[in-house]
Amino acid sequence: MDLMIDVQGLRKAYGDGDLILKDVSVKFAPGEFVTILGLSGAGKSTFLRCLNRLIEPTGGSLMVPRGVLDGSGSTERVDMTKASSRDLRLWRRRVGMIFQQFNLVKRMSVLDNVLSGTLGEANLLASIFRSFPKAERERALHNLERVGLLDQAYQRADTLSGGQQQRVAIARALMQRPKVILADEPVASLDPKLSVQVLDTLKRVAEEDGITVLVSLHVLDLAKTYGDRIIGFQGGRIVFDGKPEALSDNEVERIYFREGYEHAPATPRTIATV
C-alpha cells in the first residue's frame, strides 16, 4: 500500500503527566477521506495537531515520504517528530488545516486570506507587504471559484456567513497544493444545511486533487456519509478503525463510552439531526 502518513506509538502528555494520546498507531494512504469520531477530550484535536506539529508529541514517530517534502519521487521516509525546522516547514506547506472557528483574518479581504495559504512558499519581503505574484493571485481566484465564492473575493472576510468563511478556509488550504488536509471539527459551528455544503465542497476538491483528508466530526451520520473510512477515538486511543459499514451500534457505544457514566450518554443517533 502506498503510504502518506505512518503514525507509530504516538503519545502526548500534558502538564501533570496525563496522557491525552496513549500509544496511537495508524496509517493513512494517499487520497483517503477519513472521518474521526469521538467525544470532546477523546484526543481528536490533539491527534490532528500532532500531525503537523502545531502540538509537539511526547513520543512516537510520524513517518512521511521525502517526496512529499521536496517534490521528488523519493519514497524514503522522514520522521516528522525528529525533523529539522526546515523539513517541518516543508511538511506544513503540504498540509492544509481547517478549524472549527474558521480562523480567517477578519479585517482582511477574502482574497488576501486565501493568498495567506501561499506564505510558506512566497517571497518573504514581498509577502510581508501583502504583495503576491500575478500567477498566485489568479490561482487564488481560481480556488475561490472552486469553492463557489469568486464573487466575494474582494469583500472583507467578516462580512461572509459562517459556511462561506469555512469555504474560504478550504480555498486557503488549497493554495498550499496540499497532499493532506486536516480538518478539526470544521462544521461544529454550522447548522446542518451549511455543514453538508462545506463537507460536500471539501470532499469534491479532495477527490479532484487527490488529497488525503482527515476530518474530525461529532455527528455520527455525517461521519458515516462522508468517510471512506472511520476512526473512533476514546480516551486517547483508537477503538475503531474501518469502513463505515463495519461501524455497528456496539462499536458506536464503545466510542461514546465515558468513564464515570453508567451508560453511554444519549446515543449520538439522537443528536444527529441531518
Next chain:
Amino acid sequence: MLQQPPEPSQPSESQAMQPESQAERKVPMSEPQSPESRAFPQPPRQGWKGWAIGLLLAFILGWSFAGVQFDFKELIHGAPQMADMFKRSIPPDVTTLTDPERYSVPEELGLKELILPVPLGGELSELKERWWRNTFPNTVLGATIQTIQMALAGTFIATLIAFPIGFLAARNTSPSPILYHAIKLTVNFLRTIPDFAAGLILIAAIGLGPFAGTLALAFHTTTVLVKLFSEAIENIDPGVVEAVTATGARYPQVVSFAVVPQVIPDFISFVLYRFETNIRAATVLGLIGAGGIGLIMNSDFRMFQYPQAAMSVIVLIVLVMLVDYLSARLRRLVI
C-alpha cells in the same frame, strides 16, 4: 453588604451540590413538587471579607487626607484672592490674538511673501526666516501652533519606535522569553520617568526650546505606547496565528498576516489618545521652558498680566476640545 435571604432547609443543600449530570437526571422526577420547595443553588456568601476591605479602604483614605494637610479653612481664606485674580483677568485680552501689531511683521515683507514659498532676495529671506523662527512662536497663535507641532512630532517618533518594540514586548510574539522579559523590565522602568522630568534633563543637555520638549514627549510616549501595543498584541485571537503558522509561514509573515490586521484599530486608537494627552503634556513642558503656549502662559502669569494669560488659557481650552473632538471622529472612522 447585601443581606441574603435565609437558605431553605439545610439538608437539601447536599442535593444541590451534586454533580451536574446527576442533578439533571433528578429534575424530571421532582417535577410534580412545587418549585418553591426545591433547593436551588445559592450564590456564595461574601461574609466578613467585604467589611474588612471597606474598613481598610476608609483607613487608607483618611490617612491620605491627613497626609496632604487637607484644610477647608485655608481654601475659604484663599477664596477672595482667587476671586480677585479672576476679576483682574476679565475681560481677557483678545488683542494678543487678533492685533496685527502683536505679530510685528517686518515692513519689508508682505503677507504673501511671508506665507507662500516665493523666491526672495538674500536679506529678505533671512528676515523671513528669522520671523518664523523667533518672532512668530512668541505670539499666542504661533505658540499654540508650536504646541500642536510638538505633540504631532513627538507622537510620531514614539509610534515609529514603539511599533517594532511592541512585538518584542508581547509574550505571544516575542522571539525569545529572555528578550521579552528584558524589554518589559526596561520599558517599565523608563516609564516611571515622567515627561517633564525627561524634559528637565533634555533642556539641561540641549538647551531651552521646543526640540527638547518634543524629545521629552517622544521618550515618555514611547514607553507608554510599548505597554499599550504589547497588551493589545497579547489579546489577539490565537486561532488566526495557529492557522497562518500551519501554512508553513515564517515569523515575519505570521506577524504581518495574523497579528497586525487584528491590532491595527487598537493601535490607531492608542496613538490618537496619546496625541490628545501630548497636547496637554506639551503645554506643561512649556512651563519649564520647552516652548509652546505653556511658555507664554507662564511668563504672562509671572508678570501679572492676567488678561493676557486668560486669553492663552482660553486658546488652550479651545485647542484641547478641538483635538479631542477630531480624534474621536477619526477613531470612529477606523474602527
